[in-house]
Amino acid sequence: MTPKPVADAEGMDHLRWQCSRCAAFSPVGDLRYACTRCRWSGRLTLVIDYERVGAGRPPADVLLTDEHSLWRYARLLPVGMDGGGSRRVRSRYVAGWTPLHRADRLARRLGLGRLWIKDEAANPSGALKDRASVVAVADALDRGRNVIATASSGNAGAALAGAAAAVGLRCVVFVPRGTPATKVTQISRYGARVLVVDGDYDDAVRLSTAACRRWGWYCRNTAYNPCTAEGKKTAALEIVEQLGWSAPDAVVVPVGDGNILVGLYRGLCDALAMGWIDRMPRLIGVQAAASPAVHRAWAEGAADVSPAPARTRAESINVGEPQDGFRALAAVRDTAGLVVAVEDEEIFAAVDWLAAESGVYPEPASAAGAAALPALVARGELGSADRVVLLNTGSGLKAAPSAEGGSAVPVAADLRAVAAIGITEAAETGSEADLDEPEPKW
Numbered sequence: 403m404t405p406k407p408v409a410d411a412e413g414m415d416h417l418r419w420q421c422s423r424c425a426a427f428s429p430v431g432d433l434r435y436a437c438t439r440c441r442w443s444g445r446l447t448l449v450i451d452y453e454r455v456g457a458g459r460p461p462a463d464v465l466l467t468d469e470h471s472l473w474r475y476a477r478l479l480p481v482g483m484d485g486g487g488s489r490r491v492r493s494r495y496v497a498g499w500t501p502l503h504r505a506d507r508l509a510r511r512l513g514l515g516r517l518w519i520k521d522e523a524a525n526p527s528g529a530l531k532d533r534a535s536v537v538a539v540a541d542a543l544d545r546g547r548n549v550i551a552t553a554s555s556g557n558a559g560a561a562l563a564g565a566a567a568a569v570g571l572r573c574v575v576f577v578p579r580g581t582p583a584t585k586v587t588q589i590s591r592y593g594a595r596v597l598v599v600d601g602d603y604d605d606a607v608r609l610s611t612a613a614c615r616r617w618g619w620y621c622r623n624t625a626y627n628p629c630t631a632e633g634k635k636t637a638a639l640e641i642v643e644q645l646g647w648s649a650p651d652a653v654v655v656p657v658g659d660g661n662i663l664v665g666l667y668r669g670l671c672d673a674l675a676m677g678w679i680d681r682m683p684r685l686i687g688v689q690a691a692a693s694p695a696v697h698r699a700w701a702e703g704a705a706d707v708s709p710a711p712a713r714t715r716a717e718s719i720n721v722g723e724p725q726d727g728f729r730a731l732a733a734v735r736d737t738a739g740l741v742v743a744v745e746d747e748e749i750f751a752a753v754d755w756l757a758a759e760s761g762v763y764p765e766p767a768s769a770a771g772a773a774a775l776p777a778l779v780a781r782g783e784l785g786s787a788d789r790v791v792l793l794n795t796g797s798g799l800k801a802a803p804s805a806e807g808g809s810a811v812p813v814a815a816d817l818r819a820v821a822a823i824g825i826t827e828a829a830e831t832g833s834e835a836d837l838d839e840p841e842p843k844w
């Protein structure tokens with residue numbers, strides 16, 4: 403049987419937005435942020451007519467298989483390839499299609515069957531946020547907007563500023579007081595206006611939303627703009643494709659607003675509905691115990707998230723009023739997953755051991771996911787039968803410089819000084835055991 407071309411999917415009428423709270427539908431062509439009927443608290447989720455996109459067909463019939471970026475999955479995105487927006491941003495700021503590294507040494511040490519790290523630091527701005535920003539930029543271009551703005555703890559703003567620079571949009575970024583200079587510098591080097599708000603991330607969200615309404619700027623705010631979760635879902639589609647169209651047992655993800663977790667869930671739902679995977683992995687959300695709003699709601703069995711104090715030093719997950727808490731809780735419940743919390747000391751220790759045992763250097767928020775693994779294994783939530791994917795959400799190069807951790811030693815420019823340090827024997831005893839190990843079969 404010759405497959406029919408997926409002609410219908412070229413238009414947008416197979417797509418609708420649906421409010422996560424009141425279930426009302428709205429057309430995908432309207433510029434909608436949050437649900438107005440739910441006084442802006444409802445988040446919009448893309449509802450796809452999967453039959454029209456080609457459910458049950460092999461992925462190659464549906465995907466743009468020559469596209470080595472997140473636009474590979476364009477037919478499942480709220481911004482099509484027809485408008486000029488995606489075409490303009492797609493080749494100018496190439497986001498997605500990041501590597502999935504096998505972390506065998508860590509898997510063995512932790513007692514996991516298999517561990518992979520999805521390395522989102524390989525995106526152009528060095529974080530997963532590029533996925534949301536390019537889809538939002540494409541949407542803004544399609545709507546003829548020329549100023550785009552966002553609140554950010556640093557990474558979303560850098561991703562937006564980078565994508566805006568590539569296509570020539572003006573960009574305004576609201577960051578909280580105390581945002582690391584590395585991130586503020588990156589955003590301003592891309593040419594964006596950075597406003598350092600005298601307040602925290604939640605204040606920056608409120609101020610930027612109000613500014614967008616007042617001046618008519620296109621608003622990329624996380625979760626409020628539904629393109630964010632839909633863009634981020636491509637990370638999950640890539641994971642299952644890179645695993646040969648199979649679902650891992652669990653995906654471990656740091657949680658601040660909860661939008662990455664929701665995005666992954668959206669991608670996994672799409673893959674399941676299209677028939678590309680046959681079961682849903684568990685989603686395991688990891689919060690900082692010092693910024694625990696989502697974890698607290700989960701532990702209390704609440705249906706919604708209430709604000710909580712936010713004081714973690716891992717700034718990318720330092721959120722007091724999570725913008726996607728409601729959908730994140732639902733996603734964790736629906737996948738039989740869980741939400742756990744880790745202390746800041748565990749997070750900062752994990753930056754070091756994750757880097758040293760996998761070759762992937764995370765920023766602190768990103769290391770929160772890894773920091774939860776030892777306890778998840780000790781509690782029996784994960785074990786030697788499990789295939790686990792860890793998301794490296796952002797590069798360690800983005801973190802505020804710190805003298806903590808690492809093992810740098812000053813040395814005179816002299817070989818005897820090197821010998822005196824006592825590291826020369828270590829070079830000869832380095833283990834090559836990994837090389838003899840047979841490939842585990844899955």
Ligand SMILES: *Cc1c(COP(=O)(O)O)cnc(C)c1O
Pocket residue numbers: 529530531557558624656657658659660661662663718719765767768795796797
């Ligand atoms: C944004 C971000 C997170 C958290 O994502 P949420 O959608 O806010 O839950 C985690 N790690 C890094 C590096 C981030 O930039």
Ligand SMILES: [Zn+2]
Pocket residue numbers: 421422423424425426437438439440444
């Ligand atoms: Zn609603």
